[in-house]
Amino acid sequence: MLIQRFMFERFSIAAPRRPLCKARILSAALLALAPLSASTSAHTQADAQKDCARPLPGSVVADPPEVRSHNGVLQADLTYSNFKAANGQEHYCYWDTSGADSPTLRISPGDLLILHLKNELVAASSNTSKDHETSMAVSDPCASARMTALSTNLHFHGLTVPPVCHEDDVLRTMVQPQDAPFEYRFRIPDDESPGLYWYHPHTHGFSNPQVLGGASGALIVEGIERANKELAGLPQRVFVIRDQELLHPDAEPAATGSMPPPPVLRDAEGEILNNGSGGGKPAKDLSINFIPVPWPDYPPAIIRVRPAERQVWRVLNASAITYLDLQILVENKPQSMAVVALDGEPLDENGMTPDRILWADHVFLPPAGRVEFLFKGLPQGAQARLITRSVDTGPAGENDPVRPLATVIASEGSPEPASRLGASPAPLPHSAAVWLGNVPPVRTRKLYFSERPSDPGAPNSPTVFMITVDGQTPAPFDSHAAQPDIVAHQGDVEDWVIENRTQEMHAFHIHQVHFMLTRWMGVQVDEPFLRDTINVPYWDGKSARYPSVTLRMDFRDPNAVGTFVYHCHLLEHEDGGMMGTIRVLPKNRDSY
Structure with missing residues (x-):
């Protein structure tokens, strides 16, 4: 299926992978205890x-x-x-x-x-x-x-x-x-x-x-079961994946055989740079529902499920800077995930194609991205692993290696999930709004990510991060600026071309509205679903053409009226200046 292949393979820009080392996986039986x-028991609330x-x-x-x-x-x-x-x-x-x-x-x-x-x-x-x-x-x-x-x-x-x-x-x-x-x-x-x-x-x-x-x-x-009846009555789980500073920053790498570990290099902000190997020390540790999975051994958390029970898994990448490429492995083979929603939006084309499912064997999530999917279940006594595959964030990006997050164990003694979706949902009412993909844009804008050292004479000085409207002078975000970077009107639909002129990936996010991907590197694509955060691939430093995505921006909702921000959702970049403002004016008004 073209949509599936584009969404889950084109957007998964991953470095070469290596198998997980046995030394990094603790015994599930011991971990269950x-x-x-x-x-502690003496520790009060x-x-x-x-x-x-x-x-x-x-x-x-x-x-x-x-x-x-x-x-x-x-x-x-x-x-x-x-x-x-x-x-x-x-x-x-x-x-x-x-x-x-x-x-x-x-x-x-x-x-x-x-x-x-x-x-x-x-x-x-x-x-x-x-x-x-x-x-x-x-x-x-x-x-x-x-x-x-x-x-x-x-x-x-x-x-x-x-x-x-x-x-x-x-x-x-x-x-x-x-x-x-x-x-x-x-x-x-x-x-x-x-x-x-x-x-x-x-x-x-x-x-x-x-x-x-x-x-x-x-x-x-x-109400997601109202958008997709396949979910009706199913138990649901919520997994919040966060990153954090390394618990064991000075630890030696786990034994990996005869191959020497890749060198640890850092950027001007002190983050561990991507080494391109798919392994090595990560820039940050990860946790799942606050359970840390720390470098270097990565002891996985434990997810208990009942045998053969299908569940709806709702996964949030709440990381500050870490990309995820989620995969479920059963006997080291990927188990297909039935994706039903991204970024809070069911994949139903505004209700025109209800009950849509996209099958994928891995799901790429930039920081702030969310996915909701059907977990197909495991037989009694079986184990699976939830992992994140390695992500090639670019030579100037952070190191996001392959690593486990949790061991999934199927047993009769597993607790009943605390929450289930409605068993007899009424379908969502049909939306009166025209599907965004069928609305021609009133204008096209170009924006681009760029970076420079804070001291031009010192290339290793802290980085200044910027997102600039083409034609304006690049500058980091100024919270005291009186005028917005962009002015639009409620009711408008626009196309925004977002270029990446840096050698690391960035995750574009805009508040208040969702958007639709229409072009990838200038090539038209068919993605009939909406997002609020999207990855923009890194520049290789030599190509004449910068990587880009084209987004159909939707300012039709009256709730979008006001001044709000767009930015890179790698929060180190946002804090460093990679943010801009847009003011959406009421219809037929030049000011408010």
Whole structure:
């Protein structure tokens, strides 16, 4: 199938692979006995919250805790805190009133979300003193725009809610530690696509360390079984994959035979560069539902399933900078995954082709990408592995080698999944909107990623990251700029050509709207589904033509009116300046 081949092979730009070494896989029987949490029986809930406690490697994967809407309202109180662990890593946590960390928010189209966010961040140097915050005057969070390491806000990634204060504004809304709990209040649009979204902080200059420290959670708009009846009544699992600083940065590589390990080289920001081998030390460790899978042995987490049980797996790449190329191996052979949604959008062409499934043996996810698929099940006693294949991010990119994430074990004693999809779903109403692929664009714009050293005379100085509208002068994002980089009108549909003029991959993301891929390297493609994040391949440094994607941008929704951002979702790049603003004006208005 052309769509399947293009989507899952063209976008999987991977380095040569090597088999996983046995020394890197611990015994599943031993791992099954590992504790679920790093906290001990003497460790109170309050202590766990204070410490941002995380599970131990090799633990059994439980679904994240949940907060569900009731009677059309989802109400939650989240306290945002941080803690510097003994190994020097900074952890960030969203605690709800029950003591759950980073709960999944489950809400239906048309529901009202009311979320109170209390900022209790403290200076990383102490974790115990609030002298800094108490010296600051109380501010108006809607007009503060004061971006510091202790400032925060929330971005509801993928939702089509307005970019205004109390909803999804990240340019002006900044909550400080001394502020009262800040209220987010908005209604999920009636026509919001059912699927997997997520929330995370979006303070320019400080997003990378916070998301790297665990500041993220899933958000699910219910009803995906209404878009695809094949999912009706099935149990569902939520897996949030995050990256983090290496737990054992000085460890020697695991035994790999006679081949010497590839050299470890670093970029100007200190990240481990891609070595092109498919192995070696990664730039970051990965975790699954906060269970770390650390270098160099990669002890996998444990996913328990019932024999022959089909499940809907909802996977979020909440990494700050790490690409994933997910694959399920049974006896070292890929098991096909039935993909039903990407980036919160069912693959149903706006309802015109319901129940669509794309079969793939691996799924490529850039940072912020999401996939929902049918896990086909395993026979009694069988084991499988969930891995990420190696990703060639380019000579200037980070090293993302092949590594396991979890061992999947089928046994009768496995617990029943906590959540199931509706057994008798009513089909989604047919959308009155014309399918985006059938709407001609009113204009075409070109944007491009570029980089330069901060000191032109010192090539190894920290990198300045930029995304520029063709014809404008390249410059890093300026949060104080009075004018947006792009002005459009509500109702417009545009084509954006995104070029990559650097030697590392970038993940383009835009707030408030989704888009459709129409061309890859200038060649027309047929991808009848939408995204909000997409990879742009790296430049080889010598070709006369830069790699590019062409995206059909959709500004028809009235919720897109306002000023919001687009950026690279490798958050180190976003924090370093690779972000721009777009102002969508109301119809027939030249200003507002």
